[in-house]
Amino acid sequence: MVLRQKKDRRTHIRKSPGSRAFDICNYLMLTLFCLTILLPFWYLLVLSFDKFGNVTAQDFFLWPREFTLDNYKAVVENPYIWQGYGNTILRTVAGTFLSLICTAMAAYALSKDSFPNRKFWSFFVVFTMFFSGGLIPTYLWIRDLGLLDNRLVLILPGLVGAYNLVLIRNFFKQMPPELEESARIDGAGDFRAFVSIVLPVSKPILATVALWLAVGHWNAWFDCLVYIRDTRKYVLQIILQRIVIEGTIQNISTTEQMTQEFNARPEMVKAACIYFTTLPILCAYPFLQKYFVKGIYVGSLKG
Amino acid sequence: MEKAADARGAPIHSKKRENGLVRTVKAYGRQYQLVLMFLPAVITIALFSYAPMYGLTIAFKDYALLEGIHGSPWVGLENFRKLLTAPSFAEVFRNTVTISFLRILFGFPAPVLLALLLNEVGNVRFKKMVQTISYLPHFLSWVVLAGILIQILSPSSGLVNQIIVMFGGTPIYFVADPRYFVPMLIVTGIWKEVGWGTIVYLAAITSISPELYEAATIDGAGRFQKMLHITLPAIRPVVSIMFILNSGNLINAGFDQIYNLYNPAVYKVADILDTYVYRRGLIDMKYSFSAAAGLFKNVISFALVLTTNGLVKAISGKENGIW
Structure with a gap:
């Protein structure tokens, strides 16, 4: 049935010249749209391998004018980049893991009708989506807690997000109660049932949320900008911000030679810097996107 | 009690x-x-x-x-009085509303349009490829994207200006010219999120019954007509919900993007409430003053969200509200 419809539609396309014109326009527009995304990335890639240095507005090139790996060498030899990588990986792994566990546990508790004052606690969580103390009071409070320059400040404040909690709670709620019953008969408590029955069944939604959390941590920079002063604890995004946007390599360049390299070809070293630090996401996202999309479908149906 | x-x-x-x-x-x-x-x-x-x-x-x-x-001693509404009489604050408030209004005006229809175009693509491979490419900027932070954009838009070494010069124009300093900065924000904002924004609409489109299209074909409707008279009306509920939810953001003009792209040359048009609070508070250390500015913003934002949520519930039934 479905197959026949498709066929019908195709033959219809072949027949009508208006339809063909529509198709040509459509494919053309979409191709142009893709180019607006791909060209900037391609141009930057070209720059990152370019040795020529000086670029003027009269130039136009889509291939390195003189190929070199020196720009990447300047990036790789910068110890701050590696430190940033370390800090970012640390916060991403620890932050994602802790967030996922705590969010799932809380979501499980709130999915149970037997949880005392469930409505109140749900409101307690959801209210944080709509109102907050704001930047300054939060900053002063975290300073008073003595958490400035402490890596925990990158993980704890966002540990349990209301949106993710509601998403997971709704998933738990629509699971058939019979699933847990077998474990209950064996005398398992809530925690045992959660770990041995509920978690394994919920892998798809947990994977989606884990990916959201991981990308969020990898890309986060504002908390580090505000709460971390110690350059050794800077995350990759902040290092990148310093080098690429503020152009202050001096502050985080260790050798005279590296500074020279940067001054000779600032655009190219910056481009290499961007590619070197973004590589993990560029490689991973085409394979992971479907899991992200799945989460949006679930969210939009049951939001 | x-x-x-x-x-x-x-x-x-x-x-x-x-x-x-x-x-x-x-x-x-x-x-x-x-x-x-x-x-x-x-x-x-x-x-x-x-x-x-x-x-x-x-x-x-x-x-x-x-x-x-x-x-610390209480001063009543003194901070708010200072805030509301500061000329810089009026400018910042105006910038915030202008930028987010333009974002809704141009940014909201963009993913709807792209979803409609994608839906008309018969070749599944091509469609998948366009989607994957369009998601790319969504996964990168504004730090990375600003880094890329500053290079691409640079008046001397940027690709965009090279193309402008190739066609006989004069280079434009997009990130430092107050005339071009806000349009640049809007366009690059759309560029980042338009692909990702299509997901919710494409989900709605897949649930349209194929029989509707069949019937229209028999009636002699062209593809453009079907798009206009079947697809678009079918996704209208989703579109209106998304529109209302978007309007709840009227006071959020996009801190991450602006912070990473702006500079003193364009403060006049680009300084928004969030960047203002950040600079006044954490750089100038005027804590009370900027906390007042922040509270002012939070209260408006809270009221907007309540209103929009109420609207969504009223239009599409209780289950579609956020709570």
Whole structure:
């Protein structure tokens, strides 16, 4: 049935010249749209391998004018980049893991009708989506807690997000109660049932949320900008911000030679810097996107 | 409240109240496993979301570093008076609303349009490829994207200006020219999120019954007509919900993007409430003043969200509200 419809539609396309014109326009527009995304990335890639240095507005090139790996060498030899990588990986792994566990546990508790004052606690969580103390009071409070320059400040404040909690709670709620019953008969408590029955069944939604959390941590920079002063604890995004946007390599360049390299070809070293630090996401996202999309479908149906 | 008053006024009721308290404690005790599982969430939310709300009191105080939040003297609405009479604040408020209004005006229809175009693509491979490419900027932070954009838009070495010069134009300094900065924000904002924004609409399109299209074909409708008269009306509920939810953001003009792209040359048009609070508060250390500015923004934002949520519920039924 479905197959026949498709066929019908195709033959219809072949027949009508208006339809063909529509198709040509459509494919053309979409191709142009893709180019607006791909060209900037391609141009930057070209720059990152370019040795020529000086670029003027009269130039136009889509291939390195003189190929070199020196720009990447300047990036790789910068110890701050590696430190940033370390800090970012640390916060991403620890932050994602802790967030996922705590969010799932809380979501499980709130999915149970037997949880005392469930409505109140749900409101307690959801209210944080709509109102907050704001930047300054939060900053002063975290300073008073003595958490400035402490890596925990990158993980704890966002540990349990209301949106993710509601998403997971709704998933738990629509699971058939019979699933847990077998474990209950064996005398398992809530925690045992959660770990041995509920978690394994919920892998798809947990994977989606884990990916959201991981990308969020990898890309986060504002908390580090505000709460971390110690350059050794800077995350990759902040290092990148310093080098690429503020152009202050001096502050985080260790050798005279590296500074020279940067001054000779600032655009190219910056481009290499961007590619070197973004590589993990560029490689991973085409394979992971479907899991992200799945989460949006679930969210939009049951939001 | 009532119970507590009773307990203080009439000791006869205190036994009853104690019973209630004991009952509550017992109820939590019986569910101790669930309570323990919920505990990390409660602690971090209380500590990092609710506790700072107490710090909002400094908006009504003259914060002094040595006195702390609690000890600083009250000044009533003095900070708000200063805020509302500051010429810079009027400008910042205007910028915030202008930028987010333009974002809705141009940015909102963009993913709807792209979803309609994608839906008309017969070649599944091509469609998948376009989608994957269009998601790319969504996964990168504004730090990375600003880094890329500053290079691409640079008047000397940027690809865009090279193309402009190739066609006989003169280079435009997009990130430092107040005339071009806001349009640049809008366009690059769309560029980042348009692909990702199509997902929710494409999901709605897949649920349209194929029979509708069949019937229209028999009636001699062209593809453009079908798009206009079947697809678009079918996704209208989703579109209106998304529109309302988007309008809830009218006071959020996009801190991440602006912070990473702006510079003193364009403060006049690009400084928004969030960047203003950040600079006044954390750079100039005018804590009370910027806390007042932040509270001003939060209250408006809260009111907007309540309104939009109410609208969504009214239009599409209770289950579609956020709570």
